[in-house]
Amino acid sequence: MPDWSEHVIWWQLHPLTFTGAPDEATTEVVPRLEKLHPWLDYVIELGANGLLLGPVFAAATHGYDTVDHFRIDARLGDEPMWDALVEQARGRGLRLLLDGVFNHVGREFPHFQDVLAHGDRSEYKDWFHLTFAEDGTFTYRDFEGHGALVALNHENPAVRQYTIDVMRYWLDRGADGWRLDAAYQVPAEFWRAVIGEVRTTHPDAWFLGEVIHGDYAEIARAGDLDSVTQYELWKSLWSSLNDANFWELAWNLERHNEFAAGFVPQTFVGNHDVTRIASRLDDPRHLGHALTVLFTVAGIPSVYAGDEQAFRGVKYDRAGGDAEIRPAFPSTPGELADLGAPVYRLHQDLIGLRRRHSWLTRGTAEKIHLVNEAFAYEIRRPDGDGGLVVLLNVSDAPYGFDLGDRPVKRLLASRSEGPEAEIEAHGWAVLEY
Template sequence: MSFAEHAIIWQVYPLGALGAPIRPEAPEPVTHRLPNLASWLDYLVGLGCNALMLGPVFASVSHGYDTQDFYRVDPRLGTEADMDELLAAAQSRGIGVILDGVFNHVSNTSKYEALTTGSSFEGHDILAELDHNNPAVVALVVDVMNYWLDRGIAGWRLDAVYAVAPEFWAKVLPQVRQQHPDSWILGEMIHGDYAEYVQSSGIDSVTEYELWKAIWSSIKESNFFELEWTLGRHNEFLETFVPQTFIGNHDVTRIATQIGQEKAILAAVILFTVGGVPSIYYGDEQGFTGLKEENIAGDDAIRPPLPAEFSPLGKWIENIYKALIAIRRQHPWLHQAHTEVVEIENESLTYKAVGAEGQELLVQLDLQAVSARISEGETELFSYTAS
């Protein structure tokens, strides 16, 4: 049985969530912030999640995607011992930890300079692209992935996988799976041929940005026909692989900012009733808001510090998430469920989630009433109408 079959992910951007300085003027001293993340593991379990996907945790210059050392925990977060304790605490609760592997590029001041192409990534001067045609880069990535899998992580999110030829991963992953056959490997794919990349590279899954966009856009623009089209694509993907599904992550405007807190509930209903490996971006289940902007500090609002405890104002949303996750847990076949549209208008959509053995849930969404209903036969499992 694959780890991903029963995984429901809580995604956290550690540098932001733990209040680390993102753009320090000078190297920061070691600050033990990771233990504060361990204190959130019981909350994660209480939601119904069993996987923790972390943004970058390795030594870097600023936002974490400018790596300087793949084998060292960022001193702004703590030490390797802090990471070991976090992994042990997660394992004791049945939580799998997924790390962010930024293997397309590194800091232009890293010790890996000799392994880079000398060119910058997507115009970012501080990021130097690794030379994926160099066998030494293959060896480095294999070693890094196995090193942290040996220390107890459950898998990897591969950053910017769309920018790396799948042939590179076809060299790397067999060597990783030889030692860790059960590790789950997720690739960040913003665009491209998802299914072809999965088949050519050997990764397990990709981030399904197509579905993310269709969910919020169809609700915001009152056009469920956009979602219907994308759900057809989603069904096709499920024939080849099970995508990672989401309505928020560390790179996009918060769902509650895009469409409002009440309609964001409808987005969550879709997330938990279609096939995929669903993930929740920390705070979305509390109604967090935040606008992504295109400037040097443009991600700060969507990567905020975790509070000492959440405000009671978000409790109603948290309770809805718990109810939706409980339905997902009670119907594990939803992992690979196909979606059949029954009725559709611009502002209303009814679809069936259909399992491989004929299981069915009926989902009804209405944008005018801002309502959602999930039923199984004659039994109503979930009902929501905005106040």
């Protein structure tokens, strides 16, 4: 991985909905990318140092139905407006990660439109997985049953070269890397070939694969990916807290250690595709527990815009089911309600703790104590000189942890007073030794 990626903490947003763009494409150029500028200092104050952007390229609707990878969506602006965002971000030391949708395209993608017009006589027919009937009609492979998303043929060298050219174009224009949408759907050898070629000209670029299920370590290795999304940890976090069953989280932390030994996972408690953590948790007192784990285990963390303000929103599996989790944001951070301030400060505190212990990016979490409703784990410094201990209690009574002879002191906790190893009901703490 490039050195800078060891220290990045992403603030993720979906630009089209964040800026209040309409659902349908338009030819009118509207400077909505400029609406991100007032939020850049907010990101810095939060403690993050990177923007993980959802789709910004010309698309038909939600951004994942790309029409032109070389053009900024008119609903957001144009290329000079992208350049201005790069300048504003660079002036603050913010990294930029672009969302690359290279598994599929929208039906309005020019090459597919050519196929619709010319059938098996189209010079672009090999860009897609097509099955022609005797009458010249055809069917095509789509993305997971979504007919508006046409799957690309990754065995076609022209598709590979197109992807390389797109990546290089935007890396040249200021991007620092790529989030590869639906990476699990694309053959690993395609990613290896593309990324290997792009790295010959952009060795400091970082590549994150969206992987929901499958063999994370093997997908990362075979595809030459720097990181993949750690959905297993995400699920075990809210599930363990809701079920008062820390055995699931403990087991997944062992899995997480195995993953982190081969690559640095991308960790999160929320993103643009899932129910917000404040809505997912049954007990709001356990939000601090989830965030504490996120910022103390190995990985490259991201915060989904609004989660740091305890925004609520449920993801539904139906048309328009993303609306609650992808709201429009106000013009400036100053227009946010004060209700989210305590959760914002908690994010600041935990991100600050991680910044002061940057070795946590590659730390190993080891179980100290485990029962259904209480869990303690430690993360040792790589040099062996001490480490951190995390204490989690979701029971209705205080819980005293046996930490042996570790000379601990409290760094951060849901309650500041009391013995270091005794945690109040539904409380948490991070200790140092």
